[in-house]
Amino acid sequence: MSTTTARPLLGCIADDFTGATDLANMLVRGGMRTVQSIGIPSSEVAAGLDADAIVIALKSRTIPVAEAVEQSLAALAWLREQGCEQIFFKYCSTFDSTGGGNIGQVSEALLAALGGDFTLACPAFPENGRTIFRGHLFVQDQLLSESGMQHHPLTPMTDANLVRVLQSQTHLNVGLLRYDTIAQGAEKVRGRIAELRAEGVGMAIADALSDQDLYTLGTACADLPLLTGGSGLALGLPENFRRAGKLRDLDASKLPAVAGGEVVLAGSASIATNGQVSAWLEAGRPALRIDPLALAAGEPVVAQALAFAKNNEQTVLIYATSAPDEVKAVQQQLGVERAGTLVENALGEIAQGLRQSGVRRFVIAGGETSGAVVQALGVQLLQIGAQIDPGVPATVSSTDEPLALALKSGNFGGRDFFSKALKQLAQTGGAQ
Structure with a gap:
């Protein structure tokens, strides 16, 4: 049974504009009425919000680390004021980073602000050919570092090992949640997360070879205060809220007419x-x-x-x-x-x-x-x-x-x- 509340359930922070739209698209496909804000909304704009999910688009992917962290924490504070129950930090499915960050540093700061001790990092998007196997990111059949992304003018990606890339950007210990655990279902994933926590791991790269893996991860992580990843990881999140009776029954993709x-x-x-x-x-x-x-x-x-x-x-x-x-x-x-x-x-x-x-x-x-x-x-x-x-x-x-x-x-x-x-x-x- 769905409710009629307009209070947002999921609060999202994206490190660029198209990434925010990509994530919002995924949530709409799952039945969540979603709005995307360009930066933190003004009080006038916020007053009229009617959505299940809010995605705040920042332009923080390639700016200095301190600025990216500051902007992301400000977005987090605003989303928490709106009553969002879970936070999602969205970055590119090719894990775009400068030599110095910012994925790890922003994730670490958000996790600390939420009082959490563990989160996942999963940029996989199998529908667009981005998969992760044993911690290595593939674009179609090529390793990330051989996919053309090594030539990106702003964020050249020369290492496909995401555990290694993420570890270079955070003080937290980075682990790996492997595909063979994920294939055994949500309960096994929850058990492995408990083991990683006990081992002192604060962030874990999650393998994902198919959409089913992403649904499994979404289900297993319903209670985590923070998730980080590409838009694919959001596939399983709407169903968590639906099972809890919190989603409204409506056409989430309906738009008004625009001519010109x-x-x-x-x-x-x-x-x-x-x-x-x-x-x-x-x-x-x-x-x-x-x-x-x-x-x-x-x-x-x-x-x-x-x-x-x-x-x-x-x-x-x-x-x-x-x-x-x-x-x-x-x-x-x-x-x-x-x-x-x-x-x-x-x-x-x-x-x-x-x-x-x-x-x-x-x-x-x-x-x-x-x-x-x-x-x-x-x-x-x-x-x-x-x-x-x-x-x-x-x-x-x-x-x-x-x-x-x-x-x-x-x-x-x-x-x-x-x-x-x-x-x-x-x-x-x-x-x-």
């Missing part, structure tokens, strides 16, 4: 996004590439992009996506941080200009890009709708003039994602 113009903005340099840009170009659809060197030289790139969009009757793609060697060449000239900031700021300004010209539906590729664009558009809260591709749902903003957005992690989606997302946003918005 549309655009695709891409800033990610990932292999998946490169493929999606190539598919768009191969189809002969209009596209304009943003050159970071032109931005650095002070050329009117934003004005040129806005004119390009205005003068095209078709939906346009505006992109800064490049192959890894091109990205490195630009970074050598401009520096990693400056190159990324120039592109993000430009795409944010372009989004603002497009909105002023009547664009209301945005498909955005890349976590950093998505963060820059939603901030530029003044979006504070997103209602999460149906899935477009694994890990990427349609969303609608709570702004006075609602916007329909698809916020895609760089590594997610098939080659046809852009056209598929545009079609779903148009259907969501009732603008066939």
Whole structure:
């Protein structure tokens, strides 16, 4: 029997914007009405919340450790004030980290603030080809360190052993919850967790080869105050609340209508996004590439992009996506941080200009890009709708003039994602 309370049950903190949307998508699929906040909500926004789960999207993946911890603890305090019963710290399914953190440090700080002594770390997302075996993360059939992620411009992942990676980021002892224990069911997992605790382990990497493993982990960890991982680990959490009679019976994915113009903005340099840009170009659809060197030289790139969009009757793609060697060449000239900031700021300004010209539906590729664009558009809260591709749902903003957005992690989606997302946003918005 479900209740009618609007008090949130699950409070989530994500270290980037598309990761937050990915997690919210998973919760909606499980029947939890979910909203995503861009940063900690203002008191005005918070007053109108009606959700089973709240996901706070931070931009803390690559910032200094102390800042990431401070922001995450502030988000935790706000979620606890709302009455959330369990906390979930979401990071990328490829365990994206800088050389210094921040996954371990943030997890440790959250665990201490909650008074806990143990949590799991499981970035696995089998539906998107991310699995963990004996503590090693695979992307499809390749080790993380051989998957292309070793070339990531901000968070190069050169070690697939997650126990070793996580241990380098925390003072707590890191252990391993193996696949053969998980295969025996939730009771065996609970027993192994008790053993790990007795051994002085504060965090454990959990293997996961299938969605069933994630459901088992979710069930076994219903009473842990904190869970950490990719969105896949959230698969089993809605059912815990449903069994307790706390979920309402409603269509969690229903969104309001949004009509208007549309655009695709891409800033990610990932292999998946490169493929999606190539598919768009191969189809002969209009596209304009943003050159970071032109931005650095002070050329009117934003004005040129806005004119390009205005003068095209078709939906346009505006992109800064490049192959890894091109990205490195630009970074050598401009520096990693400056190159990324120039592109993000430009795409944010372009989004603002497009909105002023009547664009209301945005498909955005890349976590950093998505963060820059939603901030530029003044979006504070997103209602999460149906899935477009694994890990990427349609969303609608709570702004006075609602916007329909698809916020895609760089590594997610098939080659046809852009056209598929545009079609779903148009259907969501009732603008066939």
